[in-house]
Amino acid sequence: MKAKDVFEHYQDEAAFEKVPWKNFSDRLKRLRNKVVDKNNRSKRDADALVHDRKIYPTQTHNEQGQLRWHGSEAEKLLEKDVDEEKHISMTKIELYNSRLEYQHFNLRVFRGHVYQELKKRKFLAYCKTTKRGKEYGAQQLIINKRRAEAEGSEQS
Template sequence: MSSTAKKEKWRNGEAKRILRMHILAGSINEGTDLDDLHGRHPEYLKWPIAQFKRNTKALLKSCKDKPNKALEKWGKSEAKALLKNDILDGTVTQESDAREVHNSRIEYKQYPFDNFKTNMGNLIELVHKEYDRMRTDCEAYGHDMAIVADLHSNNPPIPTPWHKSAAKKLLEKDIEEDKHLLPNGDKLMPIVLYKSRVEYREFKLKKFRGHLYQYLDKREKAKNAHRYNKKKTRGKAPATIVHNAPTRTNNES
């Protein structure tokens, strides 16, 4: 047995599922050449020929004796999923011939025609109901969005003032990190910095430029004050303490 077959149990394996589907659809029966069948599908080839033939014979007998038990439940079946897709893409409609649809896929053929025809009609009706409900929901959503848009147009949101905005904090940070300067030290044009962040663009360029210059002036004044105080401190002679300073006495007067 191959390593894949060792890992996969026949009972719940893909090979058995495919075989059962073809048996129930009538494309595989007791007269089928099992040696030839073994080479028809990669899933079959995962199993040694002797074991495959033995399992196939057992499955043929099981499907013959208890066809309803062998049949996959329609509610969660691959056939139902495929049929729903066929309905959604327009391949299957209410005008479609149920017999032709039944014969169009091996997944459909494993189900008795009468059962399939009933399930097909029910599924078409269900898909139409789901579509109508979706259309109603979309129309309701569009109506609600129109109301919201009208409210916004009649009651425009109050813009965030600069002193409470994220742009203010970001600008202070960018200036501290010298992002307003070019690599050579020259000042960057305000519009370039303005376009660098979406938070800046919430304000008009004129307002942004004014705050930029305001922060730069404030920063420059702070630097000048620091340099002045430092220079002033250096210019003063350090105070010294005179030890043993002479004192005047009464005799010297």
């Protein structure tokens, strides 16, 4: 859309009363350039992250040599088990012994992740019911989507 068309469309708005055409055209052009630059910057950042992940992939073990929970098969299975409410019908040790993937981790660590998963779900429920929570939840969805895209391209 040309600047003149935009100006004519919005010139009756209260916010545009004091905006002369000669200023509007230049300002709109600068604004469009900023948007393009911002979009290019986010693409460059995403490409740089993919590049860096190829050089330095995510560690599978922490500094103590223990398996990392984040991104592990056990994490995905625990989410599924909590969805199925197995954490209610079973004790933590029964849940721990129910899958071999859980046993790659210390029982104490596993138990902590069960509680962490429950806390996360309570917080997400809060996010769905409050305005502040909805704004925060929307930001987290964007972050998680970008993280998943980066991890997906990392595995390719």
